[in-house]
Amino acid sequence: xxxxxxxxxxxxxxxxxxxxxxxxxxxxxxxxxxxxxxxxxxxxxxxxxxxxxxxxxxxxxxxxxxxxxxxxxxxxxxxxxxxxxxxxxxxxxxxxxxxxxxxxxxxxxxxxxxxxxxxxxxxxxxxxxxxxxxxxxxxxxxxxxxxxxxxxxxxxxxxxxxxxxxxxxxxxxxxxxxxxxxxxxxxxxxxxxxxxxxxxxxxxxxx
Amino acid sequence: xxxxxxxxxxxxxxxxxxxxxxxxxxxxxxxxxxxxxxxxxxxxxxxxxxxxxxxxxxxxxxxxxxxxxxxxxxxxxxxxxxxxxxxxxxxxxxxxxxxxxxxxxxxxxxxxxxxxxxxxxxxxxxxxxxxxxxxxxxxxxxxxxxxxxxxxxxxxxxxxxxxxxxxxxxxxxxxxxxxxxxxxxxxxxxxxxxxxxxxxxxxxxxx
Numbered sequence: 001x002x003x004x005x006x007x008x009x010x011x012x013x014x015x016x017x018x019x020x021x022x023x024x025x026x027x028x029x030x031x032x033x034x035x036x037x038x039x040x041x042x043x044x045x046x047x048x049x050x051x052x053x054x055x056x057x058x059x060x061x062x063x064x065x066x067x068x069x070x071x072x073x074x075x076x077x078x079x080x081x082x083x084x085x086x087x088x089x090x091x092x093x094x095x096x097x098x099x100x101x102x103x104x105x106x107x108x109x110x111x112x113x114x115x116x117x118x119x120x121x122x123x124x125x126x127x128x129x130x131x132x133x134x135x136x137x138x139x140x141x142x143x144x145x146x147x148x149x150x151x152x153x154x155x156x157x158x159x160x161x162x163x164x165x166x167x168x169x170x171x172x173x174x175x176x177x178x179x180x181x182x183x184x185x186x187x188x189x190x191x192x193x194x195x196x197x198x199x200x201x202x203x204x205x206x207x
Numbered sequence: 208x209x210x211x212x213x214x215x216x217x218x219x220x221x222x223x224x225x226x227x228x229x230x231x232x233x234x235x236x237x238x239x240x241x242x243x244x245x246x247x248x249x250x251x252x253x254x255x256x257x258x259x260x261x262x263x264x265x266x267x268x269x270x271x272x273x274x275x276x277x278x279x280x281x282x283x284x285x286x287x288x289x290x291x292x293x294x295x296x297x298x299x300x301x302x303x304x305x306x307x308x309x310x311x312x313x314x315x316x317x318x319x320x321x322x323x324x325x326x327x328x329x330x331x332x333x334x335x336x337x338x339x340x341x342x343x344x345x346x347x348x349x350x351x352x353x354x355x356x357x358x359x360x361x362x363x364x365x366x367x368x369x370x371x372x373x374x375x376x377x378x379x380x381x382x383x384x385x386x387x388x389x390x391x392x393x394x395x396x397x398x399x400x401x402x403x404x405x406x407x408x409x410x411x412x413x414x
Contacts, residue, residue: 102399107407146406199393
């Protein structure tokens with residue numbers, strides 16, 4: 001398959017949300033114009049995004065809502081359960097552990113890890129907090145698909161090295177750090193300050 | 208100025224980080240190739256991104272690190288202090304309130320708002336939690352530039368309507384909701400589940 005840009009994947013996630021909203025409201029078809037309007041993009045972009053994954057919809061009839069939603073769930077890998085662990089049982093870890101949207105999408109948080117003895121053995125929003133010392137051993141046993149990284153910036157690369165060595169292939173990073181990993185490891189970084197910078201840019205460069 | 212895509216702005220934020228890392232290490236020039244390598248993009252993309260904002264660097268000599276960093280801070284609107292309030296004093300609100308990267312970038316969190324009497328009057332990571340009833344009055348007085356929205360999804364649009372009516376022009380949204388606002392209001396949504404979907408996509412569509 002052709003290399004798909006991150007921005008395309010984000011739009012596919014957004015389209016799926018609009019389609020699910022349509023499903024909830026009992027609507028059975030949607031045009032690329034409607035999808036585009038909801039997503040703040042153009043119908044040409046919608047058709048191009050979907051064209052990467054085969055042929056959808058009928059000219060003049062639009063897309064079948066349940067069919068396209070099902071296909072997008074497949075494309076996004078949401079048909080299976082993904083096993084997730086959180087490394088770093090601080091405030092962001094807790095916010096993520098309680099986030100209900102994850103389970104709904106098949107992301108099952110198995111455990112959180114920390115090096116703070118006051119946290120180890122306790123629960124973080126119902127999720128067990130384990131000693132980070134046993135991270136590699138647990139990864140061998142539990143085979144998590146995704147590690148969510150919420151440790152301080154200066155500890156992040158070390159954790160990446162450890163989990164990558166233990167076989168993890170996907171990392172969602174909240175630490176303010178540039179991380180390095182082999183090319184076969186997918187890393188996504190959520191940088192809160194960068195999001196705010198997008199707004200300061202918008203406020204500064206107003207028409 | 209030409210309309211700049213969100214993805215371009217994100218890359219500018221990333222370039223600034225690499226340049227600051229270079230500054231820390233005492234390096235004075237950088238080539239578009241080096242910037243591109245650090246950002247996982249191409250040197251043509253770097254030159255194109257920067258070309259929106261005028262002429263930088265000298266052919267064969269690369270960019271001056273402090274000059275380009277300074278110019279990017281200007282472009283991103285980081286030369287001034289931005290006044291921020293958080294609406295929703297829950298776990299995500301707390302995680303953001305304690306996030307040190309904000310102040311470093313000139314984002315000054317003035318207050319948090321909540322409707323829970325147990326939270327009102329207390330502090331959230333040192334930031335006062337106020338009654339959401341006084342939100343409009345405080346906005347008139349304190350003139351925040353940016354509202355960070357961390358309320359439940361079904362309360363989000365109501366808060367957006369209120370703060371927009373009170374004059375706020377930029378919103379960073381963490382609520383799992385599609386929000387509507389006038390075109391002159393900038394809204395950025397951070398959707399945790401969508402970030403994980405980017406990873407499930409990557410894991411599903413591996414070469």
